[in-house]
Amino acid sequence: xxxxxxxxxxxxxxxxxxxxxxLVRRPLIEALTCIAEAGFPSFTTMVSDGWMWDYxxxxxxxxxxxxxxxxxDWEMLQRIGRIARAGREVGVRPISLSWHGEFxxxxxxxxxxxxxxxxxxxxRGVGAHDLILSGGxxxxxxxxxxxxxxxxxxxxxxxxxxxxxxxxxxxxxxxxDCFVEGREQLDPLMDVLDTDAVGLCIDTAxxxxxxxxxLGVVRDYxxxxxxxxxxxxRTGGEPLAGPARYRAFCELGTGDIEFGPIRDxxxxxxxxxxxxxxxxxxxxxxxxxxxxxxxxxxxxxxxLELGARVVQPAAG
Numbered sequence: 120x121x122x123x124x125x126x127x128x129x130x131x132x133x134x135x136x137x138x139x140x141x142l143v144r145r146p147l148i149e150a151l152t153c154i155a156e157a158g159f160p161s162f163t164t165m166v167s168d169g170w171m172w173d174y175x176x177x178x179x180x181x182x183x184x185x186x187x188x189x190x191x192d193w194e195m196l197q198r199i200g201r202i203a204r205a206g207r208e209v210g211v212r213p214i215s216l217s218w219h220g221e222f223x224x225x226x227x228x229x230x231x232x233x234x235x236x237x238x239x240x241x242x243r244g245v246g247a248h249d250l251i252l253s254g255g256x257x258x259x260x261x262x263x264x265x266x267x268x269x270x271x272x273x274x275x276x277x278x279x280x281x282x283x284x285x286x287x288x289x290x291x292x293x294x295x296d297c298f299v300e301g302r303e304q305l306d307p308l309m310d311v312l313d314t315d316a317v318g319l320c321i322d323t324a325x326x327x328x329x330x331x332x333x334l335g336v337v338r339d340y341x342x343x344x345x346x347x348x349x350x351x352x353r354t355g356g357e358p359l360a361g362p363a364r365y366r367a368f369c370e371l372g373t374g375d376i377e378f379g380p381i382r383d384x385x386x387x388x389x390x391x392x393x394x395x396x397x398x399x400x401x402x403x404x405x406x407x408x409x410x411x412x413x414x415x416x417x418x419x420x421x422x423l424e425l426g427a428r429v430v431q432p433a434a435g
Contacts, residue, residue: 127386133417133425134161134214136348136397139406141165147201151209153407157414160426161214163251163395164202166238168195170231171219174254179296203245214393215346216242217251217292217320222274223262235278242287248393249288249345251320252278255298263304271298272312279317288345288392290320293331295364301329305336314343322397323376324350328367330358334380341384346393349417351376368399370409372416382421 135157140150141164154162165171169189190198206212216238220231239250255271256262262271275291282289291308293299299308309319321344323333337347351374352367359367371378385394396417401409417423 127383128389129386129424130389130391131347131385131394132160132214133349133423134163134211134393134395135159135410135413136395137162137164138397138399139401139409141167142399143406145406147198148209150406151205151211153410155210157411158418158425159211159396159410159414161212161393161395162205163213163215163217163393163397166216166218167198168218168234170234171254174219174221178254178257199241203241206245213242213245213247214395215247215249215251217253219254219297220252222255222298223267223270228274232277236281239278239282239285239287239289243285247287249290249320250278250282251290251292251346253292253294253297257296257298258300258304262298263307268307269311272308276313276316279313283316288318289316290318290345292320292322292325292346292348294322294325295329301326301331302336305331305340309340309343318343318345320344320346320348322348322350323378323381324348324352324368324374324397325364327376328352328354328359328364333376334384337381337384341388341390344390344392346395347385347390348395348397349378349381350397351378365399369402370398370404371396371413372420378421382423 135154137147137150151162167190172189202213218235218238221227222231235250242250252275279289291299293301293305299305319340321333321336321340326333326336349371351369351371353369353374354367356375396413398409398413414425417425
């Protein structure tokens with residue numbers, strides 16, 4: 120669809136994820152400079168504290184892993200400062216931050232809650248839209264039962280309530296090797312989740328690589344979505360397992376996912392949350408080349424404006 124074929128009002132803007140730079144530990148400023156030059160008004164990134172990297176090493180089956188990536192306290196504060204001043208210095212603003220935790224571990228929950236509360240206050244200070252949460256133990260009979268779903272939902276709602284007080288949306292992100300990977304876990308969670316307090320971050324590629332139709336999830340749960348991530352994957356039409364799921368991610372428009380119907384549904388339903396474009400590791404290109412190509416794909420193939428508006432969540 121060309122830009123002049125879009126008939127419904129676009130009520131969301133599109134930001135870009137810095138993941139392609141951060142996974143190879145390139146400086147944040149390089150990512151933000153490119154994102155601004157490509158025409159994106161905003162960006163999303165990970166909190167990148169030692170806690171979430173510890174979660175990743177424990178649970179995420181991405182293959183062999185290097186040494187733990189822990190920032191010293193002053194480095195973490197410096198990172199927050201760089202995120203906060205990005206709009207003034209580079210011309211893009213943070214639209215969200217993402218964080219991983221366990222949520223259901225009684226020995227760590229209080230610490231996790233305090234970390235997330237601190238992140239939410241940072242997000243309020245920089246004028247961001249939402250906090251994206253991933254994590255929780257991967258599917259297991261020990262945790263994925265009626266009591267387990269209720270406990271997990273209550274922990275998410277507790278963080279959502281803090282976000283509501285600050286005017287920051289909170290969305291849970293179904294993700295490989297986390298509590299919700301696909302539709303099999305998503306529906307039972309949504310049955311007990313307080314969606315007045317917390318919503319969803321719908322990531323098209325993570326759902327698709329686990330055998331879930333992302334269009335169906337958008338259709339059924341868009342009213343509870345605070346953030347949608349456009350991300351593509353190639354699977355050959357079969358659900359994948361283990362590290363192969365992460366290797367399936369690819370540049371937008373080169374994979375299996377049909378984004379046109381997803382875009383149409385978002386426009387028809389008046390989605391006014393945040394949208395980001397993402398790729399983990401570029402294939403045969405630099406992160407900069409891929410960023411510019413993805414911006415062109417959004418404009419020329421989907422007919423979307425990068426700089427439409429995002430409606431800020433109402434304070435509770």
